[in-house]
């Protein structure tokens with residue numbers, strides 16, 4: 001895994017190291033240039049000084065008058081020599097170094113004894129005077145000063161690296177604290193991570209983690225509530241089943257036994273319906289990953305659902321029709337959309353027996369719409385917001401023993417998974433009920 005500390009250290013120390021090399025090289029060249037300037041002037045002054053000395057003592061007969069050196073001169077010293085104009089050597093300051101005779105004024109760089117020398121020659125009054133220095137001498141001095149600068153830079157790099165590690169560890173310490181906090185809390189605790197002294201850069205991470213914890217908490221709570229409600233709802237039909245079973249046991253004759261058996265059977269039907277509804281609720285939970293999305297033709301969907309309800313509609317003397325006003329295709333999970341439409345049609349047949357029930361498919365301003373309308377009692381205005389709550393049953397539903405109060409909550413959950421809205425309205429003329437599922441406009445769908 002990538003480490004912030006290692007990355008920063010690598011980059012910053014690396015950049016400083018490259019900088020150190022560049023500075024050292026530059027320092028060497030600048031110093032050498034400076035040395036040339038200073039020592040070239042020096043050599044000239046010294047050579048002129050030697051020439052002037054000879055001129056002052058014209059009848060001076062050469063080396064005899066100048067005491068010869070007895071010590072071995074330093075390698076780094078500037079050496080001097082003088083000659084007559086004819087090339088007879090008059091004086092040599094270091095007997096180890098005999099520079100070649102030159103009668104041209106100015107600087108030259110001869111090789112003497114395998115070493116490069118920098119020589120300044122002066123011609124005055126019939127004398128030739130020379131002052132010279134080893135080139136390596138200047139290079140060595142420039143090298144020494146560059147080495148000093150470089151060692152200081154290396155110290156600086158080490159100090160910056162150490163400071164970087166220190167400040168990063170200090171800055172990231174709150175993260176360790178937060179990790180420890182999460183590690184030690186109980187699995188049930190969804191309390192937010194304290195922001196504490198966390199650096200600004202970590203705030204978005206902590207904030208979004210807290211937001212996730214909050215949503216997890218909400219969904220845990222919703223699940224627990226649903227489980228409690230479901231258990232409560234299941235108790236009623238099971239109690240009824242037990243009663244019916246006792247009746248059956250006690251039936252004195254064949255006919256009453258038959259009646260009890262039929263009641264028991266419809267009781268089992270109701271329980272099964274409830275269990276199926278509960279299962280649908282569980283499946284309509286908003287985990288979008290489990291959706292198998294494909295293009296769904298709403299007209300085909302309407303026809304297949306209508307076909308499945310044909311017998312039930314006949315039994316309730318309902319004229320169940322499909323009316324395709326526009327062709328409409330949506331991206332969705334065909335199984336879930338079938339469950340949605342089943343619930344709407346089931347309600348219409350249940351609460352509006354005897355009248356016509358229509359499934360309409362249309363486009364409303366580029367929004368695909370599927371709508372189920374009936375001529376029944378409708379849902380009174382004050383109940384309209386609550387009918388989508390789980391286990392809520394309205395006035396029209398309270399007479400029906402088979403209801404669970406889950407149908408419309410399933411409809412809404414599935415619609416939300418499909419980014420669709422559920423709208424309650426009236427059939428034309430202000431009668432009955434029409435439930436419209438309005439999908440996202442076609443262009444919006446294509447982008448997803």
Ligand SMILES: Nc1ncnc2c1ncn2[C@@H]1O[C@H](COP(=O)(O)OP(=O)(O)O)[C@@H](O)[C@H]1O
Nearest residue numbers: 347351378387393394397403404405406407408
């Ligand atoms: N087509 C309809 N006509 C009249 N009332 C309806 C219709 N559909 C639903 N309702 C009302 O909304 C309530 C909630 O519906 P639903 O969630 O399907 O539960 P259930 O049908 O099991 O009672 C019903 O109890 C009923 O009062």
Ligand SMILES: [Mg+2]
Nearest residue numbers: 347403407408
């Ligand atoms: Mg229902």
